[in-house]
Amino acid sequence: MAHLFDSLKLRGVEFANRVVVSPMCQYSCTNGFATDWHFVHLGSRAVGRAAAVIAEATAVTADGRISPRDLGIWTDDHIEPLRRVFAFVAEQGSVPGIQLAHAGRKASTSEPWNGGKPISPPQGGWTPIAAPSPLAFADGYQVPHALSVPEITALVEAFAAAVRRAHAAGAKLVELHAAHGYLVHSFLSPLSNQRTDQYGGSFTNRIRMLCEVVTAARKVWPEEYPLWVRISATDWTEGGWTVEESVELARILKPLGVDLIDSSSGGNVSSAKIPFGPGYQVAFAEQIRRESGVPTGAVGMITDPAQADQIIRSGQADVVILARQFLRDPYWPLLAARALGTDIQWPVQYERAKQK
Ligand SMILES: Cc1cc2nc3c(=O)[nH]c(=O)nc-3n(C[C@H](O)[C@H](O)[C@H](O)COP(=O)(O)O)c2cc1C
Numbered sequence: 637m638a639h640l641f642d643s644l645k646l647r648g649v650e651f652a653n654r655v656v657v658s659p660m661c662q663y664s665c666t667n668g669f670a671t672d673w674h675f676v677h678l679g680s681r682a683v684g685r686a687a688a689v690i691a692e693a694t695a696v697t698a699d700g701r702i703s704p705r706d707l708g709i710w711t712d713d714h715i716e717p718l719r720r721v722f723a724f725v726a727e728q729g730s731v732p733g734i735q736l737a738h739a740g741r742k743a744s745t746s747e748p749w750n751g752g753k754p755i756s757p758p759q760g761g762w763t764p765i766a767a768p769s770p771l772a773f774a775d776g777y778q779v780p781h782a783l784s785v786p787e788i789t790a791l792v793e794a795f796a797a798a799v800r801r802a803h804a805a806g807a808k809l810v811e812l813h814a815a816h817g818y819l820v821h822s823f824l825s826p827l828s829n830q831r832t833d834q835y836g837g838s839f840t841n842r843i844r845m846l847c848e849v850v851t852a853a854r855k856v857w858p859e860e861y862p863l864w865v866r867i868s869a870t871d872w873t874e875g876g877w878t879v880e881e882s883v884e885l886a887r888i889l890k891p892l893g894v895d896l897i898d899s900s901s902g903g904n905v906s907s908a909k910i911p912f913g914p915g916y917q918v919a920f921a922e923q924i925r926r927e928s929g930v931p932t933g934a935v936g937m938i939t940d941p942a943q944a945d946q947i948i949r950s951g952q953a954d955v956v957i958l959a960r961q962f963l964r965d966p967y968w969p970l971l972a973a974r975a976l977g978t979d980i981q982w983p984v985q986y987e988r989a990k991q992k
Pocket of ligand 1: 658662
């Protein structure tokens, strides 16, 4: 039975343990370029011995950013500053990962500390906003432009180009962002996708864009590197995307080359009632893993070493993916191992702090 500090091999990549840093937007870029902030933010969590560190939602096109300060990878110029970050993460024995994203109808907003609200072009935002259908996310958001089929094809190619650049930058793990109401999720859910062409309507049509992105990504992403997809396992709303559909999606994505489903939830319906609490999304990772046979990652209010260990030991997920707890403590794995009585190697520079 695996435990939290057992290694895991996905394709040719070895993860030293089962603790992964969740992608977290830092809103700290100009024109999408990684900065010293990313070096320190991602680098310190690799020093803390996370098995993998996944860089925040990184925009595949400039207008696919959530805010003007998002990280991006829409030109070859974006590669170099990322390369420095990923090289350091890898040097620490952690797997350098990147989440590739397009914000869809939730694009063009301000940073959270400036309100996180939609902004118009005079305020530094942009238009038009891309979506499957002309349905605004919520009050105050722009009514998006319904993408034409050639525009969808161009976006699939933008994802593939981003994957190629991620490889050039030294990433060894790519996570495609198909969750939280952003572009790909908005295609999956019948609440945001009301198209009548081959990209809307039936389940097969709604998942078509994601399947195309995965297929295009796999063509340029090395065979020996894992590809993950983050989904929102449910919209938490009647008539929306369901856990059963998530299971079916996982079964379909596996033969296309997806190695793990990162099982988040929500984000597509602003009024959804979500029962937040410790481990509130773990059951989704468990159900998807059990019913599809595809490895999963559990995320959401996982904070305690025993809780995390239990998720792995009981086979609910293959990895635990922590976000806010890693903001509280970049060295969480070091102290979690100690709490669980497991001996892991600390960075030699910090060895003298290993014993209490
Ligand atoms: C500051 C911050 C930024 C986030 N940015 C992203 C992101 O870029 N991509 C993503 O998929 N989720 C993002 N999330 C969601 C987290 O990855 C995670 O799914 C969520 O916070 C629940 O996990 P937690 O309870 O461990 O924080 C963000 C969360 C926080 C707190």
